[in-house]
Amino acid sequence: MSYQVIARKYRPKTFEDITAQEHITRTIQNSLRMGRVGHGYIFSGLRGVGKTTAARVFAKAVNCQKIIEDPEYLRTVTEPCGECESCRDFDAGTSLNIAEFDAASNNSVDDIRTLRENVRYGPQKGRYRVYIIDEVHMLSIAAFNAFLKTLEEPPPHAIFIFATTELHKIPATIASRCQRFNFKRIPLEEIQKQLQMICNAEGITVEPDALQLVGRKAHGSMRDAQSILDQVIAFSVDRQNEGGISYSKVAELLNYVDDDHFFAVTDAVLERNPSAMIDTAQFVIENGYDEQDFLEKLIEHLRNILMVQNLRSPRLVERPDAVRERYLRDAERFSPGSVMQMIDLLLNTSRELKFQFEYRFRFELALLKLIDLASGGATSGASAEAPGTPQKKKPVMQH
Incomplete structure (x- = not known):
C-alpha cells in the first residue's frame, strides 16, 4: 500500500476532531438537532484551518442514517456514526450524494450550467445532495451570475457549501444568500x-x-x-x-535563524556596538540566510519586545519559557518609542529590498541605522560604551 501523508491520514472525521473551530461546529450541530439546515453556506478563512474538512463532515452528517433514524443519538451525539451505509460509502469515496467541485479549474459559465443541471436530481439515498465548491472566489462574474437563481430557489434536497480563502472576492449577491462562517487561525x-x-x-x-x-x-x-x-x-x-x-x-x-541572533542585534543596539552588528549581518549573509526573511523575523522579535512592554507579560510571545524570560529582561532596557521607530525602519527597508539592488549593503545599512535610532531608546544604565566613544553621553531613555 502506498504511503499516505500525515495531513490525509489524520484528517478529522467528526466535528469533535476539528481543532479550534468550536464556534462553527457547535452551530452546525445545533442546526442539525433543530432541523434548521440551510441551503447555502460560505466557509472562509486561512488555508489549512479546516474549511473543506468541516464541509465534508457536515455533508456526511446530514445523510447519516443513525442521525436520521435515532432521535436520541441526534440529540446527544450529533456526529456521523461512520458505521451506516451512507457513512461507509462516503469514507470509501463512492457516495453519490456528495460532490466536490473545484472552482479554480472549473470557473466558466458552462461549468455552472452543468452543475445546475445535476442539482435537479435528488439524492440516491438519504436526504440531501451536498455540493462542496472549493476556492469559490475563482469563479468568473458571469459564472456567479449564472448561479444566482439556483442559489435563490434551490431544490429542497440540495445544500451548497462554498469554501474560500478570499471572502471579499465573493459578490454580495451570493454572500447574502448564504450563512457565513469565518474559520479562525489555529492557536x-x-x-x-x-x-x-x-x-x-x-x-x-x-x-x-x-x-x-x-x-x-x-x-x-x-x-x-x-x-x-x-x-x-x-x-x-x-x-x-x-x-x-x-x-x-x-x-x-527549516533553515531557521535561532533567537540568539535576534537578541544579538538588540544587544548591539543597546551597547552601541557597530562591530557586533556587522558580525551578525555577516553571519546571515555567509550562511546563506535570506536577508528579507531575517528582517521579517527581526520585526517579529521587536514586536515581542513591544508586547512585553505594553502587557508587562510575555503571554503573547510564542517562544519557549527560557526565551520568554529573556524578553522580560530586555523589554525593560528599551523605550516603547524607540522600538516602534526601529520597526518602522525595518518595515521600510523590507519593502525596499523587494524592488532595489544592493541587497547586502542595504541590509547592513539598516542594521547599523538601528544603533543610531537607539539614541532615544536604551537606558543609560543598561547600555555599554562602544570602543572609542567618549565617556560622557547624554541619557538615551526618556522616562
Missing part, C-alpha cells in the same frame, strides 16, 4: 498538541520546542504544520523510528 498551542498526538501515534520521540518551531512556521495553518512535520520526520527519523526529532534538526531543515 500555536492547539497545533503543538495535535502534532504531539500524531508523533505519539507514529511512535516518534520529539522535543516540545521542536514542535513549537514547526507550529510557528505554519502560521496558524494545521495542514501546513502537518506537511512540515512529514518533512521533518523524513529528515530526522530512520526506518526503525530511531533518532527522534530535536529542535536542532528542525532548525537545520
Whole structure:
C-alpha cells in the first residue's frame, strides 16, 4: 500500500476532531438537532484551518442514517456514526450524494450550467445532495451570475457549501444568500498538541520546542504544520523510528535563524556596538540566510519586545519559557518609542529590498541605522560604551 501523508491520514472525521473551530461546529450541530439546515453556506478563512474538512463532515452528517433514524443519538451525539451505509460509502469515496467541485479549474459559465443541471436530481439515498465548491472566489462574474437563481430557489434536497480563502472576492449577491462562517487561525498551542498526538501515534520521540518551531512556521495553518512535520520526520527519523526529532534538526531543515541572533542585534543596539552588528549581518549573509526573511523575523522579535512592554507579560510571545524570560529582561532596557521607530525602519527597508539592488549593503545599512535610532531608546544604565566613544553621553531613555 502506498504511503499516505500525515495531513490525509489524520484528517478529522467528526466535528469533535476539528481543532479550534468550536464556534462553527457547535452551530452546525445545533442546526442539525433543530432541523434548521440551510441551503447555502460560505466557509472562509486561512488555508489549512479546516474549511473543506468541516464541509465534508457536515455533508456526511446530514445523510447519516443513525442521525436520521435515532432521535436520541441526534440529540446527544450529533456526529456521523461512520458505521451506516451512507457513512461507509462516503469514507470509501463512492457516495453519490456528495460532490466536490473545484472552482479554480472549473470557473466558466458552462461549468455552472452543468452543475445546475445535476442539482435537479435528488439524492440516491438519504436526504440531501451536498455540493462542496472549493476556492469559490475563482469563479468568473458571469459564472456567479449564472448561479444566482439556483442559489435563490434551490431544490429542497440540495445544500451548497462554498469554501474560500478570499471572502471579499465573493459578490454580495451570493454572500447574502448564504450563512457565513469565518474559520479562525489555529492557536500555536492547539497545533503543538495535535502534532504531539500524531508523533505519539507514529511512535516518534520529539522535543516540545521542536514542535513549537514547526507550529510557528505554519502560521496558524494545521495542514501546513502537518506537511512540515512529514518533512521533518523524513529528515530526522530512520526506518526503525530511531533518532527522534530535536529542535536542532528542525532548525537545520527549516533553515531557521535561532533567537540568539535576534537578541544579538538588540544587544548591539543597546551597547552601541557597530562591530557586533556587522558580525551578525555577516553571519546571515555567509550562511546563506535570506536577508528579507531575517528582517521579517527581526520585526517579529521587536514586536515581542513591544508586547512585553505594553502587557508587562510575555503571554503573547510564542517562544519557549527560557526565551520568554529573556524578553522580560530586555523589554525593560528599551523605550516603547524607540522600538516602534526601529520597526518602522525595518518595515521600510523590507519593502525596499523587494524592488532595489544592493541587497547586502542595504541590509547592513539598516542594521547599523538601528544603533543610531537607539539614541532615544536604551537606558543609560543598561547600555555599554562602544570602543572609542567618549565617556560622557547624554541619557538615551526618556522616562
